Amino acid sequence: MDLHTLPVYRLSELMARKEVSSEEITRAHLECINRTEDRVKAMVTVTAEAALDQARAVDDRRAAGEELSSLAGVPMAIIDNICTMGVKTTCASHMLYNFIPPYDAEVVSRLKDTGAILMGKCNMDEFSIGPADEERGPQAPASRSDGGAAAVAAGEAAFVLGADTEGSLRQSAARCGVIGLKPTYGRVSRYGLISYASSLDQIGPLVRDMQDLALVLNAICGHDARDSTAAAVKVPDYRKCLINDVRGLKVGLPLEYLAHVEPQSAAVVRQAADRLAELGAICREVSMPHTAYALPAHYIISAAEASSNLARYDGVRYGFRVDDEDVQGMFSKSRGRGFGRAVKTRIMLGTYVLSAANYDDYYVKALKTRTLVQQDFERVFEKCDCLLAPTGSGIACCDPAADLSATCDVAANLAGLPSLSLPFGLVDGLPVGLQFMARHFDEEVLLRVGYTWQENTKHKNKP
């Protein structure tokens, strides 16, 4: 039995029946890391010893007859822009090469409370913005944008918490053939998530099975007194949302999304809609006229917020510092050498769009556009329960920056909506993702449609 390939709920059952221990499961995942990490490069930090200690502690509690959560003893990994107390959290940036947070993110402490085992930290784009420069020397980890999804796909962790600002979580899930959910903005506390673009950032799970998604959501969702954007909206038991039935469900297909992707991807979405219709869903085409403006608006807003959020990395208190004659010199040299080119470009752009001379032409216009994009969603959700679209960059391995298909993903961030990427299967030998979007705080319908899809398409090959 390859423990590292099993979904969370299966591991949980095996441990509950005492057929395997958390230590055995943790070891299996660590062995997988040792075997594959050279090739996969999904992790930037592996906390093997601590993981085994935690696993043994869970086993002891179970042996003592304690009633444990479904996630107890299950190996997880956390993306490297979510703070983990005592474990380096670098955002895959040289700027934070030595930053060890003195606190856990709210999601991390909630997962630790369940007894989930922290295997380590996942690789990512530098500050989620872009690839880290290669020439910055050995202290800088080589970034890989989809470390979280790759870790789940490879069996290095049973589930991962990632973050999604411009679709990266969903895109990487699609590329790696796993499930990724960006919850509603405000559904999950962002306390401890290192901000890139505060109004767009959201933490979400990467898993291999819809049942696992429900278990992780149950652990991380809900109000947090330390994050004023984490809404006090009631959290359902997501396991109860795993309903294999989409009869009567109204699914919209936004035409403008299909126009933004390769024809193969559009064909995949139509094929998926046909399949859902066979299962009883009512699929219809809808129009969202402002879709084309989502990407530029997102680009301006995220750059603006990033330029401000990343201002705190100045070499004064923590992280990378270059000493200089005066404080201005220290600021500019630390920032000049600590950040990679993509991050600096984004900061420059953000500074430009927020400057007094450009503010109205760029930033204010982007905010207005954002409202229009949100209104598109409000209109279609009067008639639809969810939307079906390609996950951006639908054909894996495209350059996301040069790819207009990112339009499909950023709109959900702009509107703060929940969005689920499901593996469709292989097209031309590459994994492709389907995206479902729903109303604010209606993760329930996404679990229903995702579970139905999963249960009725099990014959499909998974990469």
Added chain:
Amino acid sequence: MDRYEAVIGLEVHVELKTKTKLFCGCSTEFGQAPNTQVCPVCLGLPGSTGVLNKKAVELAARAGLALNCQINTDTWFDRKNYYYPDLPKGFQITQVFQPIAVQGYLDIKAEDRDKRVNINRVHIEEDPGKLVHASGSIMTSRASFVDYNRSGVPLVEIVSEPELRSGAEAKAYLEKLKAILEYTGVSDVKMEEGSLRCDANISVRPSGSAILGAKAEIKNMNSFRAVQRAIEYEVERQIEVLEEGDSVTQETRTWDESQGITMAMRSKEDVDYRCFIEQEIAPVELTADWVENMRATIPELPDARRRRLVDEHGLPDYDAGVITSSLSLAEFFEATLEKYEDAKKISNWIMGELLRLLNARGMELGESKVTPGGLASLLQLIDKGTISNKMGKKVFAVMFQEGREPQQIVKEKGLSQISDVDRLAEIIAEVIGKNPKPVADFQSGKEQAIGFLVGQVMKATKGQANPGAVNSMLRERLAK
């Protein structure tokens, strides 16, 4: 008429009287060891997010209402972006676009004129940390340290319209503002602890002109008196510059208290703070009911109290003004008045002895030990003739220092007046015997000679005799 007119606007930063900081639970207590009142939020550590302190919003709204402002029920926070080592996030969370309170006013009286000064806005913001330079001055230090205890302490910034015309008006404005903020419990308003700070924007223009001249922003004024002096100096300086045919440079200047001058600090280029809406702090939605509830918590303010003291207790307007300039003085006055009915006498003692001692020792009323009940008892002792007015002042000084009851002090120190007529008669006989010349003078009609004799009796009794009684007894004896 003066050829030039000064145009002065004040920006006053006031620390709100909250137990905890604006976006985290750290204590705001003043004077603690550096960097002991900090957490991931106020240190701006990566990933930390803050939550708004509701009490700060209440206090800011109260300040706005007390200053006759309109409250924006739909208000939010913005970011002001700039780099400085005391600013841990690289931006300050403040209110730029929609401050909590706007369009208020404050009535002042300066140079014997009543004036209404309009207030542009009251907005909430977080304080940055504090730089501590190794050798005291930034110019000579090889190293500087940052203390983040103050980082995230809630402030309101109160911005006046540029309607003040002199240093005296500015001082009157600050005194009134301080009193209102003290009355409403918004702030401790202690300039020496930095809970009230003031910057002044000053320009001058030819009288009658509607065009604003280039302005200087003056910083580093540590007392209301310093604000007045700095403004007076700066106005004169700018007039001299114009008189010489030069133009005033737009710049930030610092007040040097010891030299009594302002000095150029940095040129005030238009800094682009790239302000935009803060996304990590949820917007504040206030209801009209909430605002009305806040309004109901505004106590009687200094002007109303002053009028009441004049109307109900017959105090002279000047006295009422002095007493209501500070909440604690006004409370002390009214508490004394409950136990002693002569308002003017109380006011004389408060304005005389009490303020004299407080000012001489640089103390706040709360730091002295004297109580309203104590003052009332003291005044009663004087009225009964147990002690003289002069003795009363000595007793008051002891009460101020030690806080005991006046009766007790009088008894312990043997200060009561000699009211034993026989004992006094003996002393008077002795004085008459020793001073034949003045006695003869008086008896021959030189009225003023009696003063000398009274003085001798008082000297012999070490001041414990009632001078009035001595006077009449002497006259009685010498008339025989």
